[in-house]
Amino acid sequence: MKIAFLGPHASFTQLAAAQLFPDDELLPQASILDCFGAVESGAALKAVVPLENSIEGTVSMTLDYLYKTPSIKIEAEAVMPIAHHLMIHPANSIEEIERIYSHPQALAQSFHFLDTHYKEIPKQDFSSTAAAAKFVSENKDSKIAAVANQFAANLYGLNIINRNIQDFEQNHTRFIIISKQQNKYDNSQLETLGEKSGMLVTLPEDHPGGLHQVLSVFAWRKMNLSKIESRTLKTGLGNYFFFINVEGPWEDVLHGNALKELESIKADVDFLGNYKEFLLES
Ligand SMILES: O=C(O)C(=O)Cc1ccccc1
Structure with a gap:
């Protein structure tokens, strides 16, 4: 299986990809966009890209391409300690x-x-x-x-x-495996940290209480949100989409109804998958 990653050899992403796919062919790419492009064109079945760092926050390019490429979903997350x-x-x-x-x-x-x-x-x-x-x-x-x-x-x-010039000792980066298949990646050799679901939510228009309406869909169902990040839609100041993580296993009826309710308030939802989070070595 061909796996694209943000290269060249010896990038942090390669260290992550090599642990996630020890027996597969790893294809270095020049940019995060090229990783998405390789998956979209079929040149690679999956790709590994960075999503978030504990010191610096979200890798906005990755969020933007997840938004721009709805055919691409998330199969897993993996957290790796980082020393610079x-x-x-x-x-x-x-x-x-x-x-x-x-x-x-x-x-x-x-x-x-x-x-x-x-x-x-x-x-x-x-x-x-x-x-x-x-x-x-x-x-x-x-x-x-x-x-x-x-x-x-x-x-x-x-x-x-x-050596070790990162500003905080606890420096971790979260990587994701992306693909068009919506498979659930699993690996018994790696420590599992938990399970979550990811989605991109766009509000129908900027109106008072819009985000509150979206959050209340999750709140009364006691769906725990572990991440919510807004990102500009690039259609003008003040227009955003939201990347949302819901903790725990996906319950088809309860959580499925939450998605239906979001649609009924005219929010646009791109469900990125329900997946596991793994711990990698540095
Ligand atoms: O530049 C790299 O080596 C990457 O893989 C991206 C990155 C950069 C900084 C921390 C973690 C990942």
Whole structure:
């Protein structure tokens, strides 16, 4: 089975994908959009992409593409501890560094460290931590550094100059497996943390009490929401869709009726699936 992931090799997403799919063919992609594209076109059956980080919050690109691609659903979530290191080409020394590259989430998760120790050095977004590390390895004359993981340092032959630079010790990223199949992924080798359902809800129009109406559909049924995130619809200021997680197993009648009630108040619901959440190793 072909599994797309946000690459290149040694990205955090690959570390997650390798644990979720140890026996499958992993296809590195240049961006989160390419991961969705690979699943949509059928080039890959599934993809692994980051959804949320405990320091920096939601990966908005992933939410946006879930919204834009209704054929793509969620099969599982997996949580992995994240440690960031600052690394340079062995031919360079840290005093010479003129720019630091990484994935925006990694730069944000290490913001205070970088601001304290490398305030004057410009930081620049890259498509992934591993792509930044690879770029540093290929450009020894450019005097650049990357924030990436230990595997990227090893694979791309870089020297780690500062270890564990994430601003909080408890740094976890939640990844999702996406596919068009709506299968439920399971893996007895991994620790299961729980079960939940995901959905995208769009209100019919911006009107007073609209969100309250949506939330009350869940509240009186005692459906516990573990995440609710609003994201702009990009049709103008003030227009949003909501990503909602409901904790626990899906009960067809009770929860199915909740979806029907949401439809009856003219909310648009894209049910992304009922799936398990797994714990991965770093
Ligand atoms: O850039 C990577 O290596 C990724 O896989 C995305 C990411 C970035 C920062 C923390 C977790 C995942």
